[in-house]
């Protein structure tokens with residue numbers, strides 16, 4: 279089984295996780311910028327974090343044979359803190375970098391006016407840089423939050439096929455399926471979606487425009503949930519090519535729209551050794 283985890287926060291995971299992910303078939307991932315738990319108090323903290331995502335974490339993943347990409351953004355929660363909103367002004371210099379394949383995570387947490395402003399400005403940046411967008415949906419009031427998210431995306435002019443709306447469940451999938459946006463599902467050990475509910479949704483809605491991720495972070499989560507979902511699909515009668523589509527081809531197709539996917543891990547290592555002039559790039 280070859281796996282591309284389209285949403286996982288490796289900054290908060292160990293080297294044991296990298297080893298077990300590789301053993302389970304994970305060969306590529308996208309790490310979106312997010313809230314770190316401890317509130318950040320200055321723009322400089324974000325700059326250091328973004329540098330770690332484009333540099334250090336990519337290097338660390340390559341040691342385990344995994345191609346690391348990231349998405350860069352001011353997350354919705356910290357968009358409410360005036361000490362952090364200056365981050366919006368530093369985003370453009372990151373959105374041109376190799377390894378940055380999307381704007382994200384953006385979207386709503388508590389649906390405040392400040393979140394509206396940050397979300398709209400970052401959708402404009404995605405349009406300007408022709409990058410896909412990873413949109414987080416709120417954990418509370420999920421249905422209303424998802425509908426408002428879809429309205430804002432439509433008004434932004436960003437094409438639906440460039441947007442994944444993430445953390446969906448049975449109550450929000452239909453609206454996103456109808457919108458033309460990609461549908462993201464985070465499979466967790468004990469909240470939100472699990473593998474069996476995911477398989478039931480794949481049976482009902484099919485495998486097009488679906489991304490399955492572990493969204494593993496510093497909370498209770500499991501970086502092998504992508505693999506476990508693949509096993510649950512096989513047990514439910516899907517074949518190997520269905521699993522390969524959901525766990526590999528779909529994320530490659532979605533993030534490949536950036537023109538910046540690096541899917542040959544040895545070459546990712548070569549970039550860091552200073553010899554990388556033959557890096558494989560997806561076509562725009």
Ligand SMILES: [Zn+2]
Nearest residue numbers: 310312383493
């Ligand atoms: Zn996340």
